[in-house]
Amino acid sequence: MRLAFEFALESDHVTADSVEVSGYPDLAQRYRITGVPKTVVNEEFEFVGAQGEGALLRAVQEAVAVTPAAPE
Amino acid sequence: MALINDEIAAQLREEFQGLVGPVRLVVFSQALADPDSEQVTRLVSELAALDPRLGFEDVNFVLEKEKAEAFGIGRTPAIAIVGPEKDHGIRMYGMPSGYEFGSLIDAILTVSKGASGLSEETRQALAKVDRPVNIQVFSTPT
Numbered sequence: 297m298r299l300a301f302e303f304a305l306e307s308d309h310v311t312a313d314s315v316e317v318s319g320y321p322d323l324a325q326r327y328r329i330t331g332v333p334k335t336v337v338n339e340e341f342e343f344v345g346a347q348g349e350g351a352l353l354r355a356v357q358e359a360v361a362v363t364p365a366a367p368e
Numbered sequence: 369m370a371l372i373n374d375e376i377a378a379q380l381r382e383e384f385q386g387l388v389g390p391v392r393l394v395v396f397s398q399a400l401a402d403p404d405s406e407q408v409t410r411l412v413s414e415l416a417a418l419d420p421r422l423g424f425e426d427v428n429f430v431l432e433k434e435k436a437e438a439f440g441i442g443r444t445p446a447i448a449i450v451g452p453e454k455d456h457g458i459r460m461y462g463m464p465s466g467y468e469f470g471s472l473i474d475a476i477l478t479v480s481k482g483a484s485g486l487s488e489e490t491r492q493a494l495a496k497v498d499r500p501v502n503i504q505v506f507s508t509p510t
Binding site: 297298299300301302303304305306307309310311312313314315316317318319320323324327329332333334335336337338339349350352353355356357359360363364365 | 404440443445449451456457458459460461462463464465468471474475478479482483484485486487490491493494495497498499500501502503504505506507508509
């Protein structure tokens with residue numbers, strides 16, 4: 297979790313949500329939470345288990361690559 | 369009865385010696401529809417009372433809808449951890465118990481310092497991010 301917070305701290309374009317899913321069964325179902333921690337970036341890029349900053353950075357970069365730039 | 373006992377409070381006071389700038393903890397709650405809201409509100413208010421650099425605000429999710437929207441909050445209970453200079457978009461949803469309580473303390477300390485422990489390479493890569501990225505990390509009670 298700390299990594300996601302640190303990513304948000306370093307970039308004005310990155311936000312980080314920690315979600316304890318037991319109170320949100322709809323989210324557990326929607327994101328198919330069968331193992332934790334599960335990380336989901338921009339609703340599309342995901343992995344399960346604790347990973348290093350390299351793995352999270354790759355997921356962020358993949359998300360950026362497919363996200364259209366904001367209009368000027 | 370307090371949610372944070374004397375022993376834990378003493379440990380947290382010591383941890384909060386590492387705070388640098390003030391941190392505002394904004395809790396979004398709705399007492400009637402969400403049984404966890406009251407507990408989270410109590411927990412965060414007790415936490416904030418442990419150090420003068422920590423601020424606490426309780427926002428009624430139903431009555432203060434505009435404020436919740438301004439913070440991008442769509443469900444309760446939620447905690448926004450807001451830094452001294454700005455809001456970095458760091459949020460916690462649900463009851464922060466067990467491992468998640470440690471994550472909340474981490475978030476407070478990280479935001480207060482305003483500096484991450486990330487490598488220079490990662491920080492340079494993040495500086496190039498020019499479009500919105502939302503990272504969600506899901507956990508269960510431990």
